Amino acid sequence: MAKSQEERLYFIVRSYIMGCVGGVLFPLIVFFIGRINWIQTVIIGGFVYIASLAISRAFDNQINTVTEKVLKYLNKYKKIKNFILKYF
Secondary structure, eight states: OOHHHHHHHHHHHHHHHHHHHHHHHHHHHHHHHOSOOHHHHHHHHHHHHHHHHHHHHHTHHHHHHHHHHHHHHHHHOHHHHHHHHHHO
């Protein structure tokens, strides 16, 4: 696989992990706040984005380890890897 495809796949997997972190944080915050309106949604969304970046920095080694394991797994399944590269 070409270097640019490896980097792209690494970026896709790492972005997915960060999205999962944000996907967990947002509902937790909304659960504690209760009912929210769209302005609060935008503010909380910005906070969650910054928090996911901070978590990504704080746990960089662990995220790199997980990402490398996912990439090794994807190397065994070329069809899945090609699908991800083609559509994401």
